[in-house]
Amino acid sequence: MSSRTPNVAVLGGGSWGTTVASICARNTRTVLWSRNAAAADEINTQHTNSRYLGDLPLTDTLRSTADIAEAVSDADVLVMGVPSQSFRSVLQEVAEHVRPWIPVVSLVKGLEQSSRMRMTDIVQAVMPGHPAGVLAGPNIAREVVQGFAAAATIAMPDHGTAQMLQPLFGTSRFRVYTTTDVVGVEVAGALKNVFAIATGIGDGLNAGDNTRAMVITRSLRELAKLGTAMGGQTETFAGLAGMGDLIATCTSPHSRNRRVGIGLAQGKTVEEVCTEMGQVAEGVKTSGVVVKLSAELGVDMPIANEMDAVLNNGQPVEEAYRGLLRQRPGHEVHGDAW
Numbered sequence: 001m002s003s004r005t006p007n008v009a010v011l012g013g014g015s016w017g018t019t020v021a022s023i024c025a026r027n028t029r030t031v032l033w034s035r036n037a038a039a040a041d042e043i044n045t046q047h048t049n050s051r052y053l054g055d056l057p058l059t060d061t062l063r064s065t066a067d068i069a070e071a072v073s074d075a076d077v078l079v080m081g082v083p084s085q086s087f088r089s090v091l092q093e094v095a096e097h098v099r100p101w102i103p104v105v106s107l108v109k110g111l112e113q114s115s116r117m118r119m120t121d122i123v124q125a126v127m128p129g130h131p132a133g134v135l136a137g138p139n140i141a142r143e144v145v146q147g148f149a150a151a152a153t154i155a156m157p158d159h160g161t162a163q164m165l166q167p168l169f170g171t172s173r174f175r176v177y178t179t180t181d182v183v184g185v186e187v188a189g190a191l192k193n194v195f196a197i198a199t200g201i202g203d204g205l206n207a208g209d210n211t212r213a214m215v216i217t218r219s220l221r222e223l224a225k226l227g228t229a230m231g232g233q234t235e236t237f238a239g240l241a242g243m244g245d246l247i248a249t250c251t252s253p254h255s256r257n258r259r260v261g262i263g264l265a266q267g268k269t270v271e272e273v274c275t276e277m278g279q280v281a282e283g284v285k286t287s288g289v290v291v292k293l294s295a296e297l298g299v300d301m302p303i304a305n306e307m308d309a310v311l312n313n314g315q316p317v318e319e320a321y322r323g324l325l326r327q328r329p330g331h332e333v334h335g336d337a338w
């Protein structure tokens, strides 16, 4: 039996795909696919990805290519790091080149707009038979590349597979825990982005620390209610992928989703903020999916509803906060209202 470590292929050369690939390259042979040939070349020769991570140095053994078939041809693990709305098309493009039954790990924190599907459901639809899971947690990319201590959880349907993957993604400063709650981790990662936009609006309106804490805490409750209704485990929402990531994204100056909220509060349009950033803010598209799912499942989500109204129906941000404040607070734990 071969004792070599598994080969990893990461698809998506943005901030997070590059960061995770750089970590994996410390542990095993890793190839990063970027659709941008110049970016792939820069990673191979300069060991940087300046468009997304400035001059932060990447692991020098990380290899990058713009040829997707080459990237995955001898992969034992496939890692998906393209944004949620491109996830299906990239997977379809690569499916015929991937070895049978290798595990697929999603890094993605979003839901598909057209189908309302989670990324691991898309894996099952496009590549049935491959074990599909997710890596998520409070992980602002540039802080992870810089080597500041952080933690994430890897969720796979089978705990043995999660344990097999754990050492590929972890380092002494990037602590990777394991779980089998794929749904909980995936839903938590997608939903926190919507609430980070809400928090950013509050910050952009200079509402203060108490307001931010109120919005984060009540957001966690909405996130956990929808997450459990979708099949996630309650404990997951109090963990790294739930509360942990909600705190990081709702408070970090680096969060793209929080920056969308701040920009809206400053009078910019969603399009203006997104163009300025030049990076994905998954919460913008996830907001509409969340309200449809919550209506289908009968879960009351006042904050998410207000965000959908702001992002997709042109509601002024001040009116969103006024709308929430008009609601009478009920029982903190058992009540329906926010």
Ligand SMILES: NC(=O)C1=CN([C@@H]2O[C@H](COP(=O)(O)OP(=O)(O)OC[C@H]3O[C@@H](n4cnc5c(N)ncnc54)[C@H](OP(=O)(O)O)[C@@H]3O)[C@@H](O)[C@H]2O)C=CC1
Pocket (backbone or CB within 6 Å): 012, 013, 014, 015, 016, 017, 018, 034, 035, 036, 052, 081, 082, 083, 084, 086, 089, 090, 107, 108, 109, 110, 139, 140, 141, 142, 278, 279, 280, 282
């Ligand atoms: N950044 C972070 O701190 C974290 C992000 N995430 C999640 O990771 C996922 C990826 O985000 P992130 O890396 O941050 O995004 P970025 O905006 O930084 O980069 C997106 C990358 O995806 C590529 N891409 C976009 N569409 C396609 C497509 N159709 N085909 C091929 N490549 C495509 C872009 O290529 P190009 O450059 O050519 O446009 C770019 O390389 C998101 O779901 C995000 O929520 C999770 C944890 C942390």
Ligand SMILES: O=C(CO)COP(=O)(O)O
Pocket (backbone or CB within 6 Å): 109, 137, 138, 139, 140, 141, 193, 196, 245, 248, 249, 254, 255, 256, 257, 258, 280, 281, 282
């Ligand atoms: O998911 C993230 C941190 O865990 C990154 O958040 P943003 O996409 O808002 O930057």
